[in-house]
Amino acid sequence: MRIAVIGGGPAGLYFAILMKRDRPKARVTVVERNRADDTFGFGVVFSDQTLDSFRVADPPSYRSFTESFAYWDDVEVHFGGAVHRIGGNGFCGCSRRALLLRLQERARALGVEMEFRREAAPEDFPDADLVVAADGINSPVRERWRDHFAPEVDLRPNRFAWMGSTRPFDAFTFFFKERPEGIFVAHCYQYEAGASTWVLETDPGTFARVGLDSMNEAASARFMEGVFREELAGHRLLTNRSHWRRFPMVRCARWTRGNVVLLGDAKATAHFSIGSGTKLAMEDAIALHAAFVAGGGVPECLARFEAARREDVERTQHAADVSLVWFEQLRRFRRFHPTRFAFGLMTRAKAITWDNLELRAPAFVEEVRETFAREERARGVPADPARPPAFQPFRLRGMALPNRFVVSPMCQYSAEDGLPGDFHLVHYGARGMGGAGLLFTEMTCVSPEARITPGCTGLWNGAQEAAWTRIVDFVHARGETRVVLQLGHAGRKGATRLMWEGMDRPLPPERRWPTLSASALPYFPDSPAPREMTRADMDAVKADFVAATRRAVRCGFDMLELHCAHGYLLASFLSPLTNRRSDGYGGAVGSRLRYPLEVFDAMRAEWPADRPMSVRVSATDWADGGLSEEDLLAIARAFAAHGCDLLDVSTGQTVHDSAPVYGRMFQVPWSDMIRQETGVATMCVGNITTADQANTILAAGRADLVALARPHLTDPMFTLRAAAQYGVPDVSCPVQYGWGRDALMRNMAREREDLRDLRLKARPSRHAPDPAPRRAAE
Structure with missing residues (x-):
């Protein structure tokens, strides 16, 4: 087999190593435009999990480049005059130059051909069975066939520069420094002595x-030394092409073209705040090698690689997106208590949560719990520091x-002529006995013409x-x-079929009623x-x-x-996609708001002053x-300003061709934004x-209440x-169920201790024996 690798960074080198090791008769050539020891930046960082994947993939190279790694378990956060040290994380740092040289040494020992200071293109290898384009973030190969690979480059707004120092660290350290001009962040770690x-x-x-935009490399380093004078502790900042840049988030619709495959930064990037591009690149190499291990021709192996690897890459990029946005929005959290700020930083990308932090750093989570309760008590809420945030009381x-x-x-689409029946009594009754602090009704319609479907509940008559x-x-x-009663009007999404018969699809003509928007x-x-609603229609609906x-x-x-969300009547006034009016109720957002506010004001005037009101909005x-x-x-x-006590923050469903990006807790960022801003x-x-x-959402200050839908459908x-999981004994339930609750509390306490023991035993060891490597099919 003839393999050509364009780009001698970690992705290209590591793939060459794995393939040459398992196919010693193959001719593998790596061509790199820079010198052998050229590297820009200083160190890279890997997690214990990533190191384990390297150890499995190729034990000799793992042993070689981990000899000089700097290890640490802690993350240290300096913010607001406080320092929080959070253990149990498991990271290591490594010199970029040392990593490259060790990989080159391993590749050379295996017989990989390497050429440096040479530009290369796929046509330079007409006899190659496989061409790997690992040619970096500005990949000429990708750009040459841009229409095919279809890259999207999202150039993020924050500015960053890689610098170095001789100051030692024994933890991955974040410094947040506020000055009159704004906030500066330093992400710091030791990569060798x-x-x-x-x-x-x-x-x-x-x-x-x-004025950093007008400074040269040396001047900007001297300026940043002044910003972080105390943190540098007498050490200088070092530069190595340390230019200020904006991070490009690269995504490609396709990764392969014929016998050419993109690898590493050429195909996808991930923001430095969750690790490094080097990690992603080397994991790409492992995945591409695994695709060839499974056997078959080059086209089959490349298709297998893209199908198997894409989900992992997209998951990493999603976490990176969430993480980088947290840093971009840092000003929103600058007034946070340092403890809750540190918790928000640790949980920003969703991979770390309340539970696994409690396992890794119980003292820190205890401090978060006490801080949360103290801040709630200052607002007049009788919070108990012994309870996690989700079980703290709340008042509107x-x-x-x-809780x-x-x-x-x-x-539920199960009413007849808007009338809740036995199904609704059982449905709401069961969930009302399950201990939740708040129970919402489904959208209940204010007239027969306001219904979404014939099965929607209503509140327009005595029955x-x-x-x-x-x-x-x-x-x-x-x-x-x-x-809580949720009241709404379906607007243009009315007169449609039951959800399971075709969501938002119109009823047959003979069953429809007229709709408004x-x-x-x-x-x-x-x-x-x-x-289109007239003034008379507005008055009638109000x-x-x-x-x-x-x-x-x-x-x-x-x-x-x-209900002012999901494209229903009042939402159709708020969104510019659905409001094309030329009168005083269309145009700028203040005018689009007029009618929904009129309805809210009229309701607030009738609703008792001591009872709260909320509004559901589609945030995007x-x-x-x-x-x-x-x-x-x-x-x-x-x-x-008009008396709303709570914003119920949802998203989308405004237009049929929207393109939501789903994921765990995917709508929480908009709740966070509204709350902080x-x-x-x-x-x-x-x-x-x-x-x-x-618990994670609440402790990080991203919301005040947390609504769960499908979990409550399957578990009232x-x-x-x-409550049993967290040892909270006094969540209310009917007296008839008391014996069951008590038994659940006892059983869950035992399970909690057993699970804690298992997790502690399962922590990865850096000194586990090397496994035998897998061999690629010849």
């Missing part, structure tokens, strides 16, 4: 204000909640009022759970067009909301929510031309599935089970 990497970062405004006006868990609003009263009374009689735009191209509010008061609901439309961040913040501030209390939703995630006792 007497040598450390300093990745310096700041936002574009600060960068411009201090006169409504007191025993922060919320049963999310979930349409419905009586049915809802029965449900609310049942829940109130059996625990401490409070009940801000503008006469159908949801799907083949959906009936709604009528009157329906007011009538339903009066009924809700008599039903005994504890809280009322106005996931579509070009939709709501901007500025729009969203204006909407949040306006509702708060406006000071309004928020509830987050969206693929939140565990109590661990809820979700909160009670979570």
Whole structure:
């Protein structure tokens, strides 16, 4: 087999090593444009998990380049005059130059041909069976066939520069330094004796204000020495092409073309705040080698590589995206208590959570718990420092909640003529006995014409009022759970089929009712067009909301929510994608807000002053031309000024061709933004599935309440089970279930200790014996 590798960085070299080792008869050539010992930057960092993958892939190279590694278990955070040292992380640093030279040494010993100071292109190897383009972030091979590989480059706003120092470290260290011009960050780690990497970062405004854009490399180093004078402790900053740059997040639609495959930074990048591009590149090499181990021809192996590797790369890039955005938005957290700031930093990328931090660094998590409770007590909430955040009480006006868990609003599409029946009594009753602090109804419609589907619940007549009263009374009689009525109007998304018969698809003509919207735009191209609302329509619909509010008061609901999300009627006024009006209710966000605020004001006037109100918003439309961040913040501030106590932050469903990016807790960043930028209390939703995630979100200050939907569908006792998991003994449940709760508490306490022991025993060892390497199929 003839293999040509263009690019002699870690990705290309490591793949060449693995293939030459397992196919000694193959001719493997690596061509590099730089000299053999050229390297830019200083050190790289790997986790214990990454080191384990290197150890398995090629034990000799692992032993070689780990001889000079600097190891540490701790992360140290310097912020706000405090230092937090958080253990149990498991990282190591390595010199970039040493890593390259050791890989070259291993490759040379195996018989890999290496050429330096030569530019190469695929056509230079006409006899090659495989061409690996590991030619870096500006890959000429990728750019040559740009239309095929379809790269997208997201150039991030923050500025950063790689520098070095002789100052030693015994932990991965973050310094956050605030000056009148703005905030500077230093990401620091030792990579060998007497040598450390300093990745310096700041936002574009600060960068411009201090004049770094006009300084040369030496001048910028001297300036940053002044910023971090105390932290450098007498040491200097060293440079090596330490130019200030913006990080390019690279993604490619395709990684292969014929016998050519992109590897490392040429195909995908990941921000330095979660590790290094070197880690991603070497893991790429391992994955490409594994694809050839499985056998088959080159096309089959390359297809196997891309299919198997893409999910891992995209997961890493998603974590990197979340992490880099945290640093970009640093000003939002500058007033945080140092302990909660450090917790937010540690959990920013979602891989580290409350539970695994409690295992790794129990003293730190105990400090977070105490800080959370102390800050809540300062706000008048009777918080208990012995409890995790999700089990701390919360108050909105006169409504007191025993914990922060919320049963999310979930349409059941099971009513007849808007009337909640036995299904609803069992559904809400069961979840109302499960211990959650707050229970939402599904979107309940204010008139027959306001329904999404024929199965939607309503509150426009006496029978419905009586049915809802029965449900609310049942829940109130059996625990401490409070009940929220969510009121809405479907607008242009009305007169559609039940969800399981075709979500948002229109009913047959003979079963439809007329629909209204801000503008006469159908949801799907083949959906009936709604009528653009007139002033008379606005008055009539507002009157329906007011009538339903009066009924809700008599039903005994504890809280009322106005649905202004998901493309329904009031949301259609808020989004520029659905509001094309030319009158005073269209155009700028202040005008688009007018009608939703009119409805909210009319409801607030009828709703008791001691009971809270919330508003559900779609924070983004996931579509070009939709709501901007500025729009969203204006909407949040306006509702708060009109008496809204809580923003229920969801996203999307405004237009049929939106392109949401799903993932764990994927909507939480918008809750975080609204909470930090406006000071309004928020509830987050969206693929939140565990109590661990809820504790993480709350402790990091990203929301005040956490709503879970699908977990509550399959487990009405979700909160009670979570209470047992965390040893919280007094979550309410019906007296009839008390014996079961007590048994659950005892059993979960034993399971918790057993699991803790297993996790401690399963911690990776750096000194485990080397495994036998896998061999590639000849």
